[in-house]
Amino acid sequence: xxxxxxxxxxxxxxxxxxxxxxxxxxxxxxxxxxxxxxxxxxxxxxxxxxxxxxxxxxxxxxxxxxxxxxxxxxxxxxxxxxxxxxxxxxxxxxxxxxxxxxxxxxxxxxxxxxxxxxxxxxxxxxxxxxxxxxxxxxxxxxxxxxxxxxxxxxxxxxxxxxxxxxxxxxxxxxxxxxxxxxxxxxxxxxxxxxxxxxxxxxxxxxxxxxxxxxxxxxxxxxxxxxxxxxxxxxxxxxxxxxxxxxxxxxxxxxxxxxxxxxxxxxxxxxxxxxxxxxxxxxxxxxxxxxxxxxxxxxxxxxxxxxxxxxxxxxxxxxxxxxxxxxxxxxxxxxxxxxxxxxxxxxxxxxxxxxxxxxxxxxxxxxxxxxxxxxxxxxxxxxxxxxxxxxxxxxxxxxxxxxxxxxxxxxxxxxxxxxxxxxxxxxxxxxxxxxxxxxxxxxxxxxxxxxxxxxxxxxxxxxxxxxxxxxxxxxxxxxxxxxxxxxxxxxxxxxxxxxxxxxxxxxxxxxxxxxxxxxxxxxxxxxxxxxxxxxxxxxxxxxxxxxxxxxxxxxxxxxxxxxxxxxxxxxxxx
Amino acid sequence: xxxxxxxxxxxxxxxxxxxxxxxxxxxxxxxxxxxxxxxxxxxxxxxxxxxxxxxxxxxxxxxxxxxxxxxxxxxxxxxxxxxxxxxxxxxxxxxxxxxxxxxxxxxxxxxxxx
Numbered sequence: 001x002x003x004x005x006x007x008x009x010x011x012x013x014x015x016x017x018x019x020x021x022x023x024x025x026x027x028x029x030x031x032x033x034x035x036x037x038x039x040x041x042x043x044x045x046x047x048x049x050x051x052x053x054x055x056x057x058x059x060x061x062x063x064x065x066x067x068x069x070x071x072x073x074x075x076x077x078x079x080x081x082x083x084x085x086x087x088x089x090x091x092x093x094x095x096x097x098x099x100x101x102x103x104x105x106x107x108x109x110x111x112x113x114x115x116x117x118x119x120x121x122x123x124x125x126x127x128x129x130x131x132x133x134x135x136x137x138x139x140x141x142x143x144x145x146x147x148x149x150x151x152x153x154x155x156x157x158x159x160x161x162x163x164x165x166x167x168x169x170x171x172x173x174x175x176x177x178x179x180x181x182x183x184x185x186x187x188x189x190x191x192x193x194x195x196x197x198x199x200x201x202x203x204x205x206x207x208x209x210x211x212x213x214x215x216x217x218x219x220x221x222x223x224x225x226x227x228x229x230x231x232x233x234x235x236x237x238x239x240x241x242x243x244x245x246x247x248x249x250x251x252x253x254x255x256x257x258x259x260x261x262x263x264x265x266x267x268x269x270x271x272x273x274x275x276x277x278x279x280x281x282x283x284x285x286x287x288x289x290x291x292x293x294x295x296x297x298x299x300x301x302x303x304x305x306x307x308x309x310x311x312x313x314x315x316x317x318x319x320x321x322x323x324x325x326x327x328x329x330x331x332x333x334x335x336x337x338x339x340x341x342x343x344x345x346x347x348x349x350x351x352x353x354x355x356x357x358x359x360x361x362x363x364x365x366x367x368x369x370x371x372x373x374x375x376x377x378x379x380x381x382x383x384x385x386x387x388x389x390x391x392x393x394x395x396x397x398x399x400x401x402x403x404x405x406x407x408x409x410x411x412x413x414x415x416x417x418x419x420x421x422x423x424x425x426x427x428x429x430x431x432x433x434x435x436x437x438x439x440x441x442x443x444x445x446x447x448x449x450x451x452x453x454x455x456x457x458x459x460x461x462x463x464x465x466x467x468x469x470x471x472x473x474x475x476x477x478x479x480x481x482x483x484x485x486x487x488x489x490x491x492x493x494x495x496x497x498x499x500x501x502x503x504x505x506x507x508x509x510x511x512x513x514x515x516x517x518x519x520x521x522x523x524x525x526x527x528x529x530x531x532x533x534x535x536x537x538x539x540x541x542x543x544x545x546x547x548x549x550x551x552x553x554x555x556x557x558x559x560x561x562x563x564x565x566x567x568x569x570x571x572x573x
Numbered sequence: 574x575x576x577x578x579x580x581x582x583x584x585x586x587x588x589x590x591x592x593x594x595x596x597x598x599x600x601x602x603x604x605x606x607x608x609x610x611x612x613x614x615x616x617x618x619x620x621x622x623x624x625x626x627x628x629x630x631x632x633x634x635x636x637x638x639x640x641x642x643x644x645x646x647x648x649x650x651x652x653x654x655x656x657x658x659x660x661x662x663x664x665x666x667x668x669x670x671x672x673x674x675x676x677x678x679x680x681x682x683x684x685x686x687x
Contacts, residue, residue: 123619237613534612
């Protein structure tokens with residue numbers, strides 16, 4: 001029986017204790033797909049109340065499914081917590097294409113689980129939002145609907161006892177950040193000095209709103225970080241126009257910081273992390289140490305960066321630690337393979353300083369490529385997506401989702417020298433490599449968002465393009481719909497991805513995050529049925545939609561209805 | 574449509590696209606129906622469908638390159654070719670162009686990327 005004190009592992013407890021805890025549960029015994037299901041073992045709290053066993057136990061690897069639903073192992077269920085257009089409180093509604101999620105627990109005196117979710121809303125789908133898919137003919141009203149649909153949201157969620165998680169309309173916390181507001185303060189060296197031509201940059205002191213909010217991070221002082229990824233596309237692709245670009249573009253392409261608990265705290269964007277297609281902002285903070293933030297530039301052949309603050313993190317400083325973003329150094333990673341043999345996927349690496357000037361921070365990719373030390377072969381990556389830090393050894397796991405010559409992607413581990421994230425050098429290896437494994441009826445492609453559980457298992461969700469899913473002519477047919485995976489990072493099954501579930505037609509799942517007890521995983525189901533508009537779907541005729549989720553199921557024909565991006569809560573049933 | 578005809582169609586489509594990008598959108602009439610549309614199946618372009626013969630689908634100065642070594646006919650009335658470019662903001666946008674045909678003319682082109 002695993003007791004709470006054994007399972008609750010903090011960042012200060014080492015791997016030795018972690019393994020002891022695992023041994024108590026038998027979790028290191030065998031592989032999920034190789035043998036019978038591990039016995040699920042409920043934990044007991046100090047008060048004697050039983051808790052469900054960890055998510056990593058009690059199931060076998062699932063087959064990939066082409067089914068218009070969230071499919072999970074027996075014994076698990078999901079609640080739809082918030083969908084597009086749901087009222088969240090204060091007259092606001094939930095946005096489109098939910099992505100990154102951060103959970104902030106609230107104290108509930110009645111013993112219910114309750115918390116706030118910060119949720120990114122990455123991009124609009126004009127077909128489902130208002131029906132006009134041609135950027136050239138959109139009305140101002142249609143553009144306004146799209147601008148309201150993106151950005152982020154703070155919502156309040158609650159679970160009573162063992163019941164379902166539900167959205168709780170709220171006036172105190174619930175709010176939206178949209179593509180046009182509120183006012184956001186810009187910080188850091190990228191803002192530049194308008195009085196000094198040598199340090200001028202097209203970045204204002206203030207900006208309005210946020211777009212393209214992909215993944216993100218959670219700071220140690222309780223704020224949410226939201227990464228603006230495909231920020232450059234809105235004026236043209238979505239027809240928001242040159243006026244939007246002229247007014248807003250200097251304020252886009254950064255990492256946004258929001259305090260979900262305090263609507264009065266002014267959000268800010270931190271230019272010291274550079275302006276790029278930010279996938280994420282993964283924070284490492286330890287008492288008395290420099291703050292470290294890793295961020296990937298999610299485009300083909302782009303780079304992995306880290307930011308190291310000049311000042312040191314102090315827990316007692318609370319939210320004032322946000323100032324650590326305002327003075328520090330940005331670095332870019334170089335990966336040297338151990339061999340010229342392309343099958344060798346490991347080596348050494350080093351971090352190179354990026355000039356902390358406005359011009360370099362506004363376009364670090366161009367600046368890096370102009371340096372004498374730049375070598376495409378050792379810097380360029382296969383679209384660096386999310387990254388997570390293994391709290392047991394401070395190593396970083398980053399998802400390299402795919403590239404033209406690498407359709408399936410991999411997960412790369414960086415071990416900083418001396419387990420110190422501020423180090424200048426590191427070693428690296430690809431610990432999980434994508435692609436089908438027909439013999440085992442498993443495999444994954446296009447890894448994207450990551451999260452560790454407290455037992456040290458790495459959970460990963462995939463993002464195979466909708467247009468490539470289930471196409472027999474594409475290399476992803478084996479995968480069926482996008483999936484949810486658990487990967488062992490140690491032991492005999494290290495690197496093996498066990499499939500936990502599949503998501504609805506044409507959707508990707510994003511933003512996996514645990515409650516503190518880890519009895520619930522919140523997950524965002526993004527863009528179900530997104531091919532509808534280009535495959536001849538007729539707005540208003542749900543039978544022409546390529547997904548009916550969450551209120552119907554295209555596969556079974558049940559209840560043809562509009563597909564809605566939604567946040568779900570996965571729990572034991 | 575046999576493979577040779579498919580390759581020729583893709584070549585003509587790219588030529589017409591690039592001619593339209595350099596000047597007259599009417600150049601597309603040689604390979605596409607007047608009501609042909611372009612759609613995008615790539616993150617950040619989701620749900621965008623616009624007339625092919627428009628500056629939305631063919632921005633001025635755009636350049637579409639196709640890989641004639643990678644032309645397939647996966648189903649009757651459909652030709653797929655590898656492509657790079659097209660003039661949108663995303664510089665790394667490359668993947669497959671899926672041409673849907675009405676006889677020998679394009680009615681819909683879907684640009685999709687993994």
